[in-house]
Amino acid sequence: MDVSPVVWIATVAAIIGLLLFDFFFHVRKAHVPTLREAAVWSALYVGIAVLFGLGVLVVGGGTAGGEYFAGYLTEKALSVDNLFVFLIIMASFRVPREDQQKVLLFGIAFALVARTGFILLGATLIDSFAWVFYLFGIVLLVTAGNMLKPEEEDHGADNVVVRTARKVIPTTEHYDGDKLFTVQDGRRAMTPMLLVMVAIGGTDILFAFDSIPAIFGLTQNTYIVFTAVAFSLLGLRQLFFLIEGLLDRLVYLSYGLAAILAFIGVKLVLHALHENNVPFINGGEPVEVAEVGTGLSLGVIIGVLAVTVVASLYSPAGKARTAIANARRHAASYLDSEYTQDPQERERIFRLLLAERDQIASLGPKYTQKAREEEDLMELLERVRDSHDGAVERGEAEPMGPTKILPPRS
Structure with missing residues (x-):
């Protein structure tokens, strides 16, 4: 599918326009988006991506349309996986709930710029060196293997980039709204808001190393490539607030993504063999191997994602892990005076905590005991109970009610 410079310019301008619209009309004023707001805007951005894909299908034909949708679904799934890390980073930095939208939008904008650079580099390498397909295939196969291992990377608030920034520039311990710099003791200092953006920007670059080879494995x-990546990132901010409570429940997402990346890695290696010109492989001549078509690629991606999501949502282990992780996060947020200054948001968090408590209890004694073995969670829930009991005595809240998770008071 040949694309004229005019279409390229119009596409880039439209994407930049959507980012600016997001900033000036949604993020500029700090607030916590409602579930309805997040759902409406998530649906809108997905709708725009689907309509664009249908346009590619009509103008470019079935192959181009299939490549776009396969690339979009793969990149969207990888982006959802990235949200786990964003959640960890923002929790580590104790980013106020009202300001998380701005941090996410910065991460999306930075990711788009970084991945555009990788796309241009990848396209140049592919045009010049056929052996790059071997390299991309190996990268994806290694990445797929690494996704099955326990997480060991440092994505928290104390990684190398952040420690270096703190040594070079004076940094405050507390936020000043959504300001990047503030004045402390008469001198200009950096706020944690800038540090969290640096941390997310750094991880975005790491994400590009598996994202870009994956999309090039589906289309050259x-x-x-550019539009599938861009539309997968647009709307990610709204999606975060829409599925935040479900993120931890997707316990098998890493396995599904590993399978998809391994599949694309094999596809790339087969394509590299078919186009081979590396002297020490088959004497520099192409190898007659079967190649994976676009239709099969799209079917495998949809099938793996569907199985992954269904298995995660209906697995008792997934439900328990979700409830325990969410209870820990809600309890920490409820106790953190800097997390939010909105009384309604604080009550919303408490109701969510009670819902997770009931979810754990409903799963039976096995998972109730599992929750009780989480010592940090038990300590957090004890503090929440004490704090809420004090609010009840002052007439500021309703009683918490009995719980099977916390042991009785001694």
Whole structure:
């Protein structure tokens, strides 16, 4: 599918326009988006991506349309996986709930810029060196293997980039709204808001190393690669607030993504063999191997994602892990005076905590005991109970009610 410079310019302008619209009309004023707001805007951005894909299908044909949708679904799934890390980073930095939208939008904008650079580099390498397909395939196969290992990377608030920034520039311990710099003791200082953006920007670069080879494994059309990546990132901010409570429940997402990346890695290696010109492989001549078509790629991606999501949502282990992780996060947020200054948001968090408590209890004695073995969670829930009991005595809240999770008071 050939794309004229005019179409390229119009596409880039439209994407930049959507980012600016997001900033000036949604993020500029700090607030916590409602579930309805997040759902409406998530649906809108997905709708725009689907309509664009249908346009590619009509103008470019079935192959181009299939490549776009396969690339979009793969990049969207990888982006959802990235949200786990964003959640960890923001929790580590104790980013106020009202300001999390701005941090996420910065992460999306930075990711788009970084991945555009990788896309241009990848396209140049592919045009010049056929052996790059071998490299991309190996990268994806290694990445797929690493996704099955326990997480060991440092994505928290104390990684190398952040420690270096703190040594070089004076940094405050507390936020000043959503300001990046403030004045402390008469001198200009950096706020944690800038540090969290640096941390997310740094991880975005790491994410590009598996994201870009994956999309090039599905299509070598630079325009389709760019638009699939861009539309998968747009709306990610709204999606975060929409599925935040479900993120921890997707316990098998890493396995599903590993399977998809391994599949694309094998596809790339087969394509590299088919186009081979490396002297020490088959004497520099192409190898006759079967190649994976676009239709099969799209079917495998949809099938793996569907199985992954269904298995995660209906697994008792997934439900328990979700409830325990969410209870820990809600309890920490409820006790953190800097997390939010909105009384309604604080009550919303408490109701969510009670819902997670009931969810754990409903799963039976096995998972109730599992929750009780989480010592940090028990300590947090004890503090929440004491804090809420004090609010009840002052007439500021309703009683918490009995719980099977916390042991009785001694």
